[in-house]
Amino acid sequence: MKNQPQKTVHSYLRHNKKFPHVWCAGCSNGIVLGALIRAVDELGLGRDDVAMVSGIGCSSRMPVYVDFNTLHTIHGRAIPFATGVKLHKPHLNVIVVTGDGDCTAIGGNHFIHACRRNLDLTIVVVNNNIYGMTGGQFSPTTPTGDIATTSPHGNIDPVFDICDLAIGAGATFVARSTAFHSLESEEFIKRGLEHKGMSVIEIVSACPVIYGRLNKKGGAPEMMKQMRDNSIPVKALDKLPPEKTKGKLVRGILKHVEKDEYTLRYQRLVDSLKQEESK
Amino acid sequence: MPKKTTKKTTKKTEELDSIVLMQGNEAVARGAVDAGVNFFAGYPITPSTEIAEILSRELPLRGAAFIQMEDEIASICAIIGASLAGAKAMTATSGPGFSLMQEAIGYAKITETPCVVVNVMRAGPSTGLPTSPSQGDIMQSRWGSHGDAPAIVLYPDSVKESYELAIRAVNLSEKYRTCVVLLLDEVLGHMREAVRLPDLRKHRVINRIKPTVPPEWYKHYDENQKYLSPVASFGEGYRFHVTGLAHDATGFPTGRPAEVADMMARLKKKITSNIRDLVQIESFHMEDAKIAIFAAGITARSAKSAVMMARAEGLKVGLLRPLTIWPFPDDAVRKMLKNVETVIVAELNQGQFLREIARLIKDKDDSDIVPVRRVDGELITPAQILRIIKEVN
Numbered sequence: 001m002k003n004q005p006q007k008t009v010h011s012y013l014r015h016n017k018k019f020p021h022v023w024c025a026g027c028s029n030g031i032v033l034g035a036l037i038r039a040v041d042e043l044g045l046g047r048d049d050v051a052m053v054s055g056i057g058c059s060s061r062m063p064v065y066v067d068f069n070t071l072h073t074i075h076g077r078a079i080p081f082a083t084g085v086k087l088h089k090p091h092l093n094v095i096v097v098t099g100d101g102d103c104t105a106i107g108g109n110h111f112i113h114a115c116r117r118n119l120d121l122t123i124v125v126v127n128n129n130i131y132g133m134t135g136g137q138f139s140p141t142t143p144t145g146d147i148a149t150t151s152p153h154g155n156i157d158p159v160f161d162i163c164d165l166a167i168g169a170g171a172t173f174v175a176r177s178t179a180f181h182s183l184e185s186e187e188f189i190k191r192g193l194e195h196k197g198m199s200v201i202e203i204v205s206a207c208p209v210i211y212g213r214l215n216k217k218g219g220a221p222e223m224m225k226q227m228r229d230n231s232i233p234v235k236a237l238d239k240l241p242p243e244k245t246k247g248k249l250v251r252g253i254l255k256h257v258e259k260d261e262y263t264l265r266y267q268r269l270v271d272s273l274k275q276e277e278s279k
Numbered sequence: 280m281p282k283k284t285t286k287k288t289t290k291k292t293e294e295l296d297s298i299v300l301m302q303g304n305e306a307v308a309r310g311a312v313d314a315g316v317n318f319f320a321g322y323p324i325t326p327s328t329e330i331a332e333i334l335s336r337e338l339p340l341r342g343a344a345f346i347q348m349e350d351e352i353a354s355i356c357a358i359i360g361a362s363l364a365g366a367k368a369m370t371a372t373s374g375p376g377f378s379l380m381q382e383a384i385g386y387a388k389i390t391e392t393p394c395v396v397v398n399v400m401r402a403g404p405s406t407g408l409p410t411s412p413s414q415g416d417i418m419q420s421r422w423g424s425h426g427d428a429p430a431i432v433l434y435p436d437s438v439k440e441s442y443e444l445a446i447r448a449v450n451l452s453e454k455y456r457t458c459v460v461l462l463l464d465e466v467l468g469h470m471r472e473a474v475r476l477p478d479l480r481k482h483r484v485i486n487r488i489k490p491t492v493p494p495e496w497y498k499h500y501d502e503n504q505k506y507l508s509p510v511a512s513f514g515e516g517y518r519f520h521v522t523g524l525a526h527d528a529t530g531f532p533t534g535r536p537a538e539v540a541d542m543m544a545r546l547k548k549k550i551t552s553n554i555r556d557l558v559q560i561e562s563f564h565m566e567d568a569k570i571a572i573f574a575a576g577i578t579a580r581s582a583k584s585a586v587m588m589a590r591a592e593g594l595k596v597g598l599l600r601p602l603t604i605w606p607f608p609d610d611a612v613r614k615m616l617k618n619v620e621t622v623i624v625a626e627l628n629q630g631q632f633l634r635e636i637a638r639l640i641k642d643k644d645d646s647d648i649v650p651v652r653r654v655d656g657e658l659i660t661p662a663q664i665l666r667i668i669k670e671v672n
Contacts, residue, residue, distance in 0.1 A: 014520075017520075017529075017531050018531055018532065047518060048514060048515070048516050048518060049514065051364075051513050051514070053360070063520070064520055064522065064531065064532065067518055068518060069513035069514060069517075069518055069519070070518075070519075070520045070521070071360070071363060071513075071520075071521045071522075072520070072521065072522035072523065072524065073356065073359075073386065073523065074356070074382055074383060074386050074523055077352060077353070077356040077383065079353075080320075080348060080352070080353035080354075080356035080357045080360065081356045081357070081359060081360035082360060083320075083346070083348075083353070083356075083357045083360065084318070084320065084356065084357035084358060084359065084360025084361035084362070084363075084364065084366075084368070085360040085361065085363065085364045085513060087318070087344045087346060087357070087361060088317075088318055088344060088360075088361040088364040088365065088366040088368075089364040089365065089512075089513065089514050091514070092364070092513065092514050109349050109350060109353075110349060110353050113348075113349040113353070266339075266344065269339055270339050270342050273339055273340050274342075277340070
């Protein structure tokens with residue numbers, strides 16, 4: 001873990017509050033949270049200046065454990081809550097933690113419009129391919145054919161590619177990693193936090209207890225290995241023959257462009273009105 | 280929205296100049312600005328849209344935020360987020376949007392986050408009659424959100440009062456740390472009335488109190504304080520947690536029955552133990568009334584005319600008009616209706632206030648409570664009420 005002792009992560013946790021946590025054994029959420037905390041720590045962001053906003057679901061339980069300004073909201077709506085926080089206090093680093101169902105099903109409309117506005121939010125989508133908290137119903141990212149408690153005969157729905165969705169909707173920083181690649185996840189979250197504009201970081205995660213068991217993916221270690229073996233870095237995409245890249249999850253920074261950010265545009269509007277008034 | 284008036288010298292013309300023709304929706308927007316609202320998020324919907332339009336012009340001029348969101352759910356969530364970051368925040372909508380906001384209104388209540396929702400009522404259900412008046416959301420404004428939490432709902436009957444109650448709605452939301460609903464009638468939202476500007480300048484603004492304790496002592500839901508209780512905002516060093524889960528006084532989730540009971544009791548008590556501060560009710564010619572009309576909002580305007588017409592004919596009729604409809608003014612209504620023989624409940628719905636009146640008046644027969652209803656998108660006229668007055672007299 002580079003030069004960071006575990007103490008660093010620990011120092012950000014609310015030890016006296018809500019431990020033990022709610023997550024199942026083998027869940028990737030802890031790994032993602034660790035990556036997120038290390039990213040914040042490496043950037044040296046003040047804890048008072050970080051607001052962490054989430055919706056409803058397993059990954060959305062993350063904020064309660066961390067010593068930031070934390071906001072656990074309602075299902076699918078983390079992004080509009082975060083929009084309010086950010087727009088009123090633009091100096092805050094606003095991180096949204098959300099899951100595949102929270103972000104792209106019930107919250108899909110908010111997600112695409114936040115991407116369109118290019119508001120400076122850092123959105124970490126923890127994609128475990130299932131609704132875990134409610135016990136295993138299929139989500140917009142459950143692979144077609146897979147078993148869920150509401151697709152006992154196999155899921156007939158096509159899937160969303162979260163990164164494609166974000167890119168298409170206008171997000172200016174889009175990256176994907178997996179919980180296995182925790183240092184890469186940390187790096188992407190860091191880059192997302194540094195980026196001035198809408199950043200979407202999808203982190204594919206393992207839900208061995210529900211998704212893994214329903215689909216015979218093995219336990220947590222096996223699912224970790226699958227993340228390692230079934231993904232390739234975007235940089236290798238062009239160098240490898242097509243048979244080696246087919247069906248693989250592409251990791252990496254998939255989009256990074258600089259565009260006017262929403263709060264800056266708003267401030268510019270306010271300033272121009274002031275100037276007009278003083279004329 | 281300061282109107283640029285031409286400078287005249289005589290006192291009389293100055294007075295005339297200070298009279299402006301204003302729409303109810305404009306009065307609400309103006310009240311919001313004067314109450315210190317510095318964050319508005321909204322989504323277009325008839326007949327409330329003018330409020331968003333005016334604030335989209337005015338708030339950036341003041342360095343405050345206006346944002347048009349992708350829907351009404353996003354709008355209310357954005358204002359709650361902004362409020363937690365310290366803003367005085369408002370949204371405005373109508374029936375369909377108000378229904379969409381209900382889940383988040385519950386969130387504002389359980390997290391005790393100040394915010395104001397203006398609902399310019401239109402006729403429903405569903406798309407209904409978007410440009411016609413209705414008082415169909417009396418009960419939705421009280422019981423619309425799931426779960427069980429009290430509500431503060433204000434309801435003006437004139438353009439001037441729309442301004443005053445908009446300020447009061449913001450003040451009460453700050454004071455009681457909750458979502459306050461301001462109901463407006465479609466006709467009032469769009470109706471223009473002459474308003475004297477000086478009358479609009481006398482108002483008090485309430486701001487939430489900042490905590491002075493060190494962060495480690497801070498409790499986001501402090502039990503020891505009387506309302507107003509100090510409340511921190513995000514980014515001020517207090518790093519508190521906010522959740523829609525049942526929580527203890529520090530704000531962290533809990534499932535312990537005693538702590539949940541405390542939370543629910545606090546939500547209820549801050550309303551029920553401050554009824555006197557919250558309730559406003561107008562009593563019009565009730566002193567010797569044998570017949571009382573109970574009506575609110577635009578229907579009360581018709582009722583007031585009906586009272587005058589009946590009085591001119593020597594009939595002893597009065598009007599009770601709540602400005603705060605929730606919490607319902609139980610004691611005031613009971614007291615004022617004690618000596619009347621008949622109560623006429625006039626409303627633009629199928630009988631929503633009627634249930635409350637029937638609940639409060641136990642000593643009268645059913646025939647002593649006479650409903651006047653209208654749900655066809657038209658107003659109840661003074662003549663219609665007068666006719667009923669004569670029938671029951």
